[in-house]
Amino acid sequence: MALRKILGMETEFGIFHRRAGDSNPIAASSVLINAYINSLDRSANASPIPRVGWDFVDETPANDARGLNLFTAMAPQVEIHLVNAVLTNGARYYVDHAHPELSTPECADPLTVVLYDRAAEMILVESMRQANAALPEGEEIVVYKNNSDRKGNSYGTHENYLMDRATPFSRVVAQIMPHFVTRQIYTGAGKVGSEAVGISSEQVPFQLTQRADFFEEQVGLETTLKRPIVNTRDEPHADAKKYRRLHVIVGDANLSQVSTFLKIGPTALVLCLVEDDCLDRTFVLKDPVLAMRQVSYDLSLRRPLELDGGGSITALDMQWEYFRSAQRYAESRGLDCIGGEPVGREVLRRWEHVLTALESDPMQLADQLDWVAKYRLINGYRERHDLRWNDARMAAMDLQYHDMRPAKSLFSRLGVETLVDDADAAVAMSEPPEDTRAYFRGKCLQKWADDIVAANWDSMVFDIGDDPLRRVPMMEPTRGTKAHVGSLLAECETSAELLRRLGS
Amino acid sequence: MPERTQKQRPAPQRSEEALVDTPAKSEAGEKLKADLDDLLDEIDDVLETNAEDFVKSYIQKGGQ
Numbered sequence: 001m002a003l004r005k006i007l008g009m010e011t012e013f014g015i016f017h018r019r020a021g022d023s024n025p026i027a028a029s030s031v032l033i034n035a036y037i038n039s040l041d042r043s044a045n046a047s048p049i050p051r052v053g054w055d056f057v058d059e060t061p062a063n064d065a066r067g068l069n070l071f072t073a074m075a076p077q078v079e080i081h082l083v084n085a086v087l088t089n090g091a092r093y094y095v096d097h098a099h100p101e102l103s104t105p106e107c108a109d110p111l112t113v114v115l116y117d118r119a120a121e122m123i124l125v126e127s128m129r130q131a132n133a134a135l136p137e138g139e140e141i142v143v144y145k146n147n148s149d150r151k152g153n154s155y156g157t158h159e160n161y162l163m164d165r166a167t168p169f170s171r172v173v174a175q176i177m178p179h180f181v182t183r184q185i186y187t188g189a190g191k192v193g194s195e196a197v198g199i200s201s202e203q204v205p206f207q208l209t210q211r212a213d214f215f216e217e218q219v220g221l222e223t224t225l226k227r228p229i230v231n232t233r234d235e236p237h238a239d240a241k242k243y244r245r246l247h248v249i250v251g252d253a254n255l256s257q258v259s260t261f262l263k264i265g266p267t268a269l270v271l272c273l274v275e276d277d278c279l280d281r282t283f284v285l286k287d288p289v290l291a292m293r294q295v296s297y298d299l300s301l302r303r304p305l306e307l308d309g310g311g312s313i314t315a316l317d318m319q320w321e322y323f324r325s326a327q328r329y330a331e332s333r334g335l336d337c338i339g340g341e342p343v344g345r346e347v348l349r350r351w352e353h354v355l356t357a358l359e360s361d362p363m364q365l366a367d368q369l370d371w372v373a374k375y376r377l378i379n380g381y382r383e384r385h386d387l388r389w390n391d392a393r394m395a396a397m398d399l400q401y402h403d404m405r406p407a408k409s410l411f412s413r414l415g416v417e418t419l420v421d422d423a424d425a426a427v428a429m430s431e432p433p434e435d436t437r438a439y440f441r442g443k444c445l446q447k448w449a450d451d452i453v454a455a456n457w458d459s460m461v462f463d464i465g466d467d468p469l470r471r472v473p474m475m476e477p478t479r480g481t482k483a484h485v486g487s488l489l490a491e492c493e494t495s496a497e498l499l500r501r502l503g504s
Numbered sequence: 505m506p507e508r509t510q511k512q513r514p515a516p517q518r519s520e521e522a523l524v525d526t527p528a529k530s531e532a533g534e535k536l537k538a539d540l541d542d543l544l545d546e547i548d549d550v551l552e553t554n555a556e557d558f559v560k561s562y563i564q565k566g567g568q
Contacts, residue, residue: 014564025564147567155567214505223568235532249568380540381547396555399562407549413543 002272002337003052006436006477007107007264009117011253012099012155013124014144014402015095019188025098027142028188030083032100033093035131036123037085052445053082054092055403055454055461057335085391086455088430088445089119090438097224099155105438106457108346109353110341112433114257115420121145124404126429145253147210148403150395152195154214156223157253161246161268162477167275172246173219173230175274178283179267179322180229180250182315184209185301186354187263189252190371192378192389196293198360204297205389206379208371210297218268218288223249225242229288237457239475240290246271250292255411257419258368262354265338265347269326272337280325283318284308299375301358325349330451332389366414374401374412440480440489448495464496 015032017023090105102123104116124143131141148154163172163366188208193201195213207213220228234248248267254260273279285291286306294303304312313321327348327478335344357364364378378397387393401410432442441455453461455471462470474480492498552558 012567015561016562025566097568099564144562149562151563153564153567157565158568162507374538377543380544384544392556392559395559396552399559400550400552410547410550412531413547413550415539447513455509 001333002275003164004108004336004478005268005271005338007110007113007268008104008160009113009120009260009264010101010103010156010158010160011117011120011145012096012101012148012157013253013404014146014155015098015100016142016144018142020139026095029095029098029100031081031135032124032127032131032141033085033095035134036093036127039126039130052086052449052452053454054077054086054094055456055459057456057459057463066122073454083155086441086445087123087283088442088449089116089428090432090436090442091116091120091123093123097101097155100127102412104435104441105290105432107433107438108251108478109343110261110268111339111419113264115428116433117260118257118420118425121404122422122425123429125406128405142408143404144399144402145255145404146189146399147253148191148195148213150191150193150195150399154195154211154227156211156249157251158223159248159251159264159267160246161271162236163244163246164241164275165236165240166383167244167246169232171277172274174270174284175279175282176246176267176270177218177230177288178285178318179270180248181285181295181305182289182322183263184212184267184292184295185260185315185319185358186365186369187251187254188212188296188369188371189259189402190198190374190398192394194297201388201390206299206375207223207296208299209296211250212292214290215250215292224498229292236244238477243477252370253402254370256368256373256410256416258350258354258417259370261347261419262350263279265325265343266322266351269347270322271346273325276329276333278325278329278333279322280328281321283313283321301362309381316355316359323348323351323355338451362395368415370411370416373411373416374398375501377401377410377414398490404429434482435478437474437477437480439482440474440485443485443489444495444498447489448498451495462495462499464494464499472499 015025015028017028087093092103094101100122104120107113107116128141128143147157162173185208187320191210192209194204194207214227215229216226217228219230219232220227221232223231227249231247231249236243236245253261255311256265286308291305294305301316302314306312330348335341338344354365362372363376365372378394382394397410400408403409406412413440432438444452444460451464452464453463458474460472488501
């Protein structure tokens with residue numbers, strides 16, 4: 001039976017320090033994140049402040065070396081903890097390469113991912129507000145939730161799916177690849193033009209996704225160059241004998257909550273089908289890397305993609321294949337693997353709805369999908385002012401669609417449907433999900449931040465005074481939930497008592 | 505075990521010109537168009553004032 005899909009997203013935000021001369025993005029990112037953490041400090045009613053550093057001990061050597069080198073080279077030693085914060089909602093907020101990055105806490109269903117992604121946006125908005133209040137007159141740090149600077153530089157929005165180690169990885173690669181190529185028709189955030197070499201504005205005036213231009217390999221370990229459609233980073237942040245974490249780098253950052261829900265939900269469900277070997281039919285694309293762009297460049301959604309060994313299929317028909325398999329799977333095996341009936345049914349319902357609408361008239365989805373909303377706005381402006389697609393105003397509107405300042409955001413003016421309430425997301429800025437180990441992490445930080453030396457996804461390190469530091473392992477992402485430890489955490493007055501009762 | 509095949513259906517019969525078409529119009533589309541007109545009436549107030557400089561200076565390096 002497919003493993004319960006524990007889910008998460010990591011978003012690297014674009015950052016732009018306006019009127020700051022030679023300010024560098026690493027410094028601006030540090031200012032941004034520190035401003036947020038410091039504001040929590042000043043807030044009288046806030047929980048204790050999580051001035052808790054990220055614990056690199058369990059990271060893979062490659063990651064460890066890259067991260068630590070960057071931070072020690074570019075920031076004062078004392079700043080390390082501040083730019084690698086663990087928040088009381090269980091998230092990680094830090095400077096990654098030259099971007100502010102926020103990783104959501106572990107979530108047990110796709111709707112909860114949407115909630116924590118919205119909370120992440122609100123954290124960035126508040127960070128801007130706090131940082132800009134302290135900057136010299138005229139300067140401003142602005143954050144963008146997109147994936148490209150339109151000059152060939154891309155930054156990622158990564159998804160994470162907990163998977164069964166027993167599933168052959170070759171099967172995962174083969175069966176998820178066509179999904180990643182074809183899901184772009186509803187996950188894309190849209191982009192004016194193309195950044196691929198040799199593609200003109202006449203050839204590609206507008207495309208479905210931010211990221212398709214940047215994929216050069218089918219499978220690989222890289223994330224910053226020669227990006228692969230299926231990333232092989234093997235770092236489960238959990239018991240490696242039982243689990244694999246599929247690290248997905250092929251998606252766009254979405255402003256639309258429906259797009260985010262459909263980026264995570266169908267993918268999680270398809271991965272359950274892969275684990276249970278339940279796809280009705282499987283397809284092999286002749287050239288998946290080429291197909292990524294063919295799908296993204298084709299607003300008609302009618303272009304046939306060549307299959308290995310002959311024949312072809314459109315992205316829409318490929319998605320219908322996945323959808324029908326998933327529907328049959330849900331009838332026979334249920335939807336517990338993606339969070340149960342209500343949320344699972346909603347995944348299927350919305351998936352079917354967008355495929356149906358994309359087939360008849362994609363513009364019906366202007367209030368649901370990012371690429372459609374963006375296309376409608378920018379093309380409408382273009383027609384009204386009789387502009388060409390390569391006019392700088394088209395590119396500027398593309399960037400401004402993703403501007404996180406409420407007063408400047410073009411996205412927020414488009415009346416796109418939401419799936420979660422901002423009031424709930426505001427709570428999720430500081431409260432963890434209750435049904436994953438993020439609950440234990442977040443609640444410990446709320447209660448005993450002063451006693452916690454460091455934390456990461458699968459452990460926390462406590463300093464309770466005279467004893468040596470104590471590491472509490474959290475190798476099971478579905479343990480440490482409110483049901484498991486809620487009363488224990490409530491009963492313990494001190495972290496020493498907690499550790500004693502945990503038997504560590 | 506479900507039966508597995510590598511390739512299945514022939515390419516749907518669709519006209520060549522559909523490949524370069526922008527998305528089709530419809531009644532729902534017309535309604536959205538009316539809303540869009542209202543939005544476009546006021547959007548110049550929030551757009552970046554110097555589009556060319558803005559686009560040129562937005563540079564992001566070192567991403568994943």
